Amino acid sequence: MKKSEITVALAGNANVGKSVIFNQLTGSNQIVGNWPGKTVERAEGYLKFQGRDIHIIDLPGIYSFSTYSMEEIVSRDFIINEGPDVVINVLDASVLERNLFFTLQLMEMEVPMVICINQVDMARQKGITIDDEKLEKVLGVPVVSTVAVKGRGLQELLRKTVEVADKKTLPRIIEYGEEIETRIGKLMDALPEIPEGYSARWVAIKLLENDPQITAMMPEDVRKLASELAAEIESIHGEPAFSVITSERYAISSMIAAGAQRQEEIKTSLSERLDGFLTHPVYGYISSVLVVGGLLLWTFVVGEFLSDTLTGIFGFFQPVDPKFSGSIESIIWNGAFGGIVAGLTLVIPFVIPFYLMLSYIENSGLLTRVAFMMDAFMRKIGLHGKALIPLILGYGCSVPAIDSTRILETHRERLLAAFAISFAPCAARTILILGLVALFVNVWWAIGLYALDLLIIFIMGKVALKALPGETTGLIMEMHSLKMPSFRVIARQTWTRTRSLIYLVFPIYIIGSALIQLLYALGWLNPISAFMAPLTVGWLKLPVFAGILLILGAVRKEFILLGLVSLVGTNIGAALTAPQILVLTLVGMLYFPCLSTIAILAREFSWRSTSIITLANLGTALFLGGLFARILPLIF
Ligand SMILES: Nc1nc2c(ncn2[C@@H]2O[C@H](COP(=O)(O)OP(=O)(O)OP(=O)(O)O)[C@@H](O)[C@H]2O)c(=O)[nH]1
Numbered sequence: 001m002k003k004s005e006i007t008v009a010l011a012g013n014a015n016v017g018k019s020v021i022f023n024q025l026t027g028s029n030q031i032v033g034n035w036p037g038k039t040v041e042r043a044e045g046y047l048k049f050q051g052r053d054i055h056i057i058d059l060p061g062i063y064s065f066s067t068y069s070m071e072e073i074v075s076r077d078f079i080i081n082e083g084p085d086v087v088i089n090v091l092d093a094s095v096l097e098r099n100l101f102f103t104l105q106l107m108e109m110e111v112p113m114v115i116c117i118n119q120v121d122m123a124r125q126k127g128i129t130i131d132d133e134k135l136e137k138v139l140g141v142p143v144v145s146t147v148a149v150k151g152r153g154l155q156e157l158l159r160k161t162v163e164v165a166d167k168k169t170l171p172r173i174i175e176y177g178e179e180i181e182t183r184i185g186k187l188m189d190a191l192p193e194i195p196e197g198y199s200a201r202w203v204a205i206k207l208l209e210n211d212p213q214i215t216a217m218m219p220e221d222v223r224k225l226a227s228e229l230a231a232e233i234e235s236i237h238g239e240p241a242f243s244v245i246t247s248e249r250y251a252i253s254s255m256i257a258a259g260a261q262r263q264e265e266i267k268t269s270l271s272e273r274l275d276g277f278l279t280h281p282v283y284g285y286i287s288s289v290l291v292v293g294g295l296l297l298w299t300f301v302v303g304e305f306l307s308d309t310l311t312g313i314f315g316f317f318q319p320v321d322p323k324f325s326g327s328i329e330s331i332i333w334n335g336a337f338g339g340i341v342a343g344l345t346l347v348i349p350f351v352i353p354f355y356l357m358l359s360y361i362e363n364s365g366l367l368t369r370v371a372f373m374m375d376a377f378m379r380k381i382g383l384h385g386k387a388l389i390p391l392i393l394g395y396g397c398s399v400p401a402i403d404s405t406r407i408l409e410t411h412r413e414r415l416l417a418a419f420a421i422s423f424a425p426c427a428a429r430t431i432l433i434l435g436l437v438a439l440f441v442n443v444w445w446a447i448g449l450y451a452l453d454l455l456i457i458f459i460m461g462k463v464a465l466k467a468l469p470g471e472t473t474g475l476i477m478e479m480h481s482l483k484m485p486s487f488r489v490i491a492r493q494t495w496t497r498t499r500s501l502i503y504l505v506f507p508i509y510i511i512g513s514a515l516i517q518l519l520y521a522l523g524w525l526n527p528i529s530a531f532m533a534p535l536t537v538g539w540l541k542l543p544v545f546a547g548i549l550l551i552l553g554a555v556r557k558e559f560i561l562l563g564l565v566s567l568v569g570t571n572i573g574a575a576l577t578a579p580q581i582l583v584l585t586l587v588g589m590l591y592f593p594c595l596s597t598i599a600i601l602a603r604e605f606s607w608r609s610t611s612i613i614t615l616a617n618l619g620t621a622l623f624l625g626g627l628f629a630r631i632l633p634l635i636f
Pocket residue numbers: 013014015016017018019020021031032033034035036037038039040059060061062118119120121122146147148149150362363364483485486489
């Protein structure tokens with residue numbers, strides 16, 4: 001009897017291409033990038049193939065099924081409890097041996113599976129070819145080679161998957177050494193009734209490995225037997241049973257890999273030479289600065305060009321002189337429509353090139369190189385290089401950046417990284433800097449503000465480190481080969497990020513701009529702004545109307561710019577002096593992590609940590625803002 005719906009899980013090490021396969025098959029937009037640990041929660045999607053409904057689950061990348069990390073527990077529970085019909089084990093062809101270590105553990109769970117050897121294009125460039133048939137014979141599981149980014153081999157992969165689902169073929173049992181096998185056998189005989197979904201052999205192995213979850217499920221006598229048998233193994237080998245089993249797995253992986261792959265001699269490839277340069281003790285720093293600087297420069301140059309072009313197209317939109325606004329027409333035209341125009345001409349032009357380049361940096365593997373180079377620097381603020389990945393993602397948006405702090409080892413490191421991210425110049429802050437300072441003061445001041453922001457991150461990082469002392473864990477970061485990213489992947493990722501921004505943010509622009517006009521019409525604008533005057537005028541030396549901008553800017557940072565346009569028109573230079581523009585930008589940049597950031601901070605950490613982070617932002621902004629308001633007029 002064939003099931004009409006087949007559930008398929010994608011499992012394997014991090015960064016092998018599971019999410020690319022998932023996206024290709026289901027048309028979804030899961031995050032992909034050339035650094036490990038992107039998929040943190042499982043994603044689900046559907047597709048139809050040969051008239052069957054296939055339900056696919058993209059699991060986070062893991063290296064083993066121990067209970068060492070959250071991801072491992074999640075994946076293991078999923079495979080056991082929800083019993084997918086087939087597990088597609090995705091492997092990176094360039095590192096077959098290391099990936100097989102996970103495959104062996106999956107085979108032990110005795111679930112129907114298909115092996116997908118992905119990224120064979122990259123492997124070929126390194127002179128590696130893999131013999132699918134040989135591998136299939138040894139493992140007793142169908143093996144398919146794929147190039148996921150090009151969709152190559154995916155049809156075949158689905159065909160094999162459906163076949164395995166129908167036949168329920170199980171992988172072959174790969175045997176350990178004699179002294180381990182006999183003890184697995186003894187334990188299996190002693191096992192009580194085990195819950196459905198568990199394989200007896202797997203449970204026995206886990207007991208010998210002293211797996212806490214499985215051990216806890218067993219009655220006293222089985223636990224006792226397991227620890228006696230494990231002790232016997234230990235006395236034979238002189239190391240704990242757990243390590244003995246692990247080393248045997250490595251040995252088997254290595255043997256299988258050696259038999260199934262061929263490595264040809266090739267001269268050092270361009271990518272390797274480039275890698276040498278990017279991680280060179282001196283040039284590496286220069287290239288890291290170039291990568292991050294290049295990202296900003298490119299965004300500015302392309303963004304300004306697009307912004308000019310779009311402003312030309314929307315040239316027909318002449319906001320009514322603010323002095324005459326307040327009528328219902330101006331609420332709709334000046335406010336609501338003005339919000340759309342401002343978003344289209346000031347935000348989108350900068351956001352698209354920014355996300356394009358960010359995706360490129362992520363997917364080429366440049367991001368991990370920069371993280372590697374910045375390790376020493378990051379350690380000064382109690383983090384390691386890996387924390388730079390979330391921090392640079394924070395240049396796009398703090399929300400996914402804070403989400404990605406999950407790649408860090410400890411709660412403390414995650415909190416420190418999130419704290420640093422809350423100060424990072426996200427796309428909205430970048431828009432403020434570019435749209436206000438670069439356009440109305442000059443580019444050098446814009447660069448200066450960026451430099452200041454980095455300095456603030458560094459100083460605040462040091463402060464936080466004092467408040468939250470502890471050990472920094474070592475840097476365990478895999479570096480995957482550099483590659484020319486697929487344009488489709490990048491375009492798709494950019495579109496996903498831009499689209500979610502448009503859906504989320506345009507309504508806010510529209511409502512916000514209309515609200516300003518409405519408040520004006522009701523005559524409330526001035527009282528609200530006047531209420532804030534001691535702060536805005538007295539301390540920060542800004543015009544009175546800055547009060548309302550700062551209130552709206554707490555929702556979305558761009559609003560400080562858009563609201564300004566809706567209040568004074570596009571000629572901002574006439575309404576504010578250069579020092580005022582700088583102070584407004586600086587304060588706007590720092591005073592408040594936007595509402596979405598606060599929400600995710602509270603979800604991932606606690607309200608207490610969130611309040612402290614928010615207050616730290618506010619304090620820094622007001623202190624520096626007041627200071628600048630007094631110093632800058634002396635310079636200009
Ligand atoms: N050249 C090449 N690159 C690929 C291929 N498949 C995936 N990639 C790239 O490999 C990187 C990792 O892909 P992902 O799909 O994000 O990997 P993942 O397995 O989901 O990783 P985690 O979610 O971190 O566990 C991305 O930069 C992809 O564009 C392939 O067949 N060929």
